[in-house]
Amino acid sequence: SKKKGLSFEEKRARMMEIFFETKDVFQLKDLEKIAPKEKGITSMSVKEILQSLVDDGMVDTDRIGTSNYFWAFPSKALHARKRKLEELESQVAESSQKKETLQKSIEKSKLGREDTVERAALLKDLAALRQEKEQLKTEIDKYRECDPDVVEEMRQTNQVAKEAANRWTDNIFSIKSWAKRKFGFEESRIDKGFGIPEDLDYID
Incomplete structure (x- = not known):
């Protein structure tokens, strides 16, 4: 041979x-x-x-x-x-680590796929719940205007605004009177000069 x-x-x-x-x-x-x-x-x-x-x-x-x-x-x-042996051993250890990590990733992805149907159903339910929540929120906002507390709050806000507006109207009339007396201006001239509406009046 x-x-x-x-x-x-x-x-x-x-x-x-x-x-x-x-x-x-x-x-x-x-x-x-x-x-x-x-x-x-x-x-x-x-x-x-x-x-x-x-x-x-x-x-x-x-x-x-x-x-x-x-x-x-x-x-x-x-x-x-x-030294060469240590280098090779290090490479082997590194490869083993990579293999282990990859194996874990594969196992993890398998786990994820096992319950795909169940997860899909859960996600569907979750989406439906979110949609329902949004609809309810819209409904609440719509009916909130009829809430007695909201109505009362709006009424009080309006009252405060009305009082403030009347105070300013009062001030404007006072200034107009003072300007007429002091400078002898006509009322229409004062209104025009300061952009005051002719029909300015108190709010009931």
């Missing part, structure tokens, strides 16, 4: 072994020779594997002159892996 190829993660692990076992610094071309021979990683995939390890902070790299050098120390790699 044909031998199964290494997975991407297996290749990454074996690449790290090269660094940990040798504790050496390598160039890409070195690793492209060592990896296939010692770890069964095809030379074509070395660059991709290496880059993924650099991206995850597992392998350090630096350019010296025209060449790139790669190295990794167990303690740093361990720290990087721990």
Whole structure:
């Protein structure tokens, strides 16, 4: 049977072994020779594997002159892996939280739909009650004019207004008399000058 190829993660692990076992610094071309021979990683995939390890902070790299050098120390790699693991765990926790929230929303919406008919009936009743209330209010306003208290209140208000009007009429007549005596003005001239109606009189 044909031998199964290494997975991407297996290749990454074996690449790290090269660094940990040798504790050496390598160039890409070195690793492209060592990896296939010692770890069964095809030379074509070395660059991709290496880059993924650099991206995850597992392998350090630096350019010296025209060449790139790669190295990794167990303690740093361990720290990087721990950090990556924490990051992934955090993402998992966040996803779980989102899922839980979504689940609750779904349950809530289901609950809302279960009694749609009942709710519709209640809303209909509520609307009918509101309409009835408005109609009653209109009726009350219409008949309020016949309310004895309202009639009495209006009568008293009218009486006060009538008394006030008569007081002002009294004042106007007094001023007219005074103006006639003082300046000898004719009554019609006073009325015209001050915009006083000719038929001004007391209210009964």
